[in-house]
Amino acid sequence: MLFTNLAGVALIALIVWWFWLYKPGEDAMNDSSSIIIVESGTYQPSHIRLPAGQPAELSFMRKDASPCSEIVQIPELEISESLPLNKTMTIHIPPMKKGEYEFHCQMQMYRGVIHVE
């Protein structure tokens, strides 16, 4: 009985670690569930991994009031959206082929990459 309980606790600990604590590199995101923070000249995270051939959603939260950060563009997908200040803005991404897709602000000071694999 004790053994089963320990195994159960270990399993729960593993699940908690995997879903809430495991961060594969501070600057990377492996799915579209988190929010990209736009602040101080950077997208955080700036590297996003998405699976090929599936539509996705990316959420941006712009915390920088400078006009520089307002527009986010993904040129290869012909996406250009303006981000409201301090609000979450979700951008719908069509299914993509494998490759790297840059996203950036109008002046290309904020820069990020979507890795599709």
Ligand SMILES: [Cu+2]
């Ligand atoms: Cu800019």
